[in-house]
Amino acid sequence: MSTKVKFEIEFPIHASPQMLYQYFGTPSGLSEWFADNVNSRGEIYTFIWDSSEEKAKVLQERPGEKIKFKWLEDGDDKTFFEFRIEVDEITKDVSLIVTDFSEEDEIEESKMFWENQINELKHTIGA
Template structure:
């Protein structure tokens, strides 16, 4: 299946220190991003959506700045040389306005741009409700 890259910025009215755990920990991600998230002893994340397991490894974890998860098929392992889907969260600040933004990069199976936008707006609105931002 063809993959597409969706990139969008969302203004977040909170500090990086408050939002970062919601982007990087199993308990934080399971509150807004997936039905459930667990981490095994090998630091492999299991994102559960609609009863299906989706395995990912964290490839970037810069505290209070940047998180990237690369998804893979557990029967093939994460280092099989394939073009893996990924989700990336970057926390950025507009220095002029002192406003924080969450940049979402979603590279994966093809959805229409409108579907992607709708999915992410719903997810980010849920996150904002939780953090009050």
């Protein structure tokens, strides 16, 4: 089994951290840009696309700051995906940092996936 490689991408977003967090820290927010529908039962989130669905467990959450998920189907214990908000202390610029894991030869593809998703998010919030 090949090991997946961790990568991070930073996206500057013109939105307050509190507003931004609503879009990835809640099922209703996620269903506006990330999946067709998202439901949660406690710490298990179900992401639905067309006819497929995947479940993820919330590993860590700091409201207004970050949320970390683990796909339940992914057998690799070290992998997760995380949305984290960073605010520059001086300029107050807000960035969304996405951390994910991918096979080494699929990293560019994964980054493109996230760029498309975050563009969708920016479009949704008008940022």
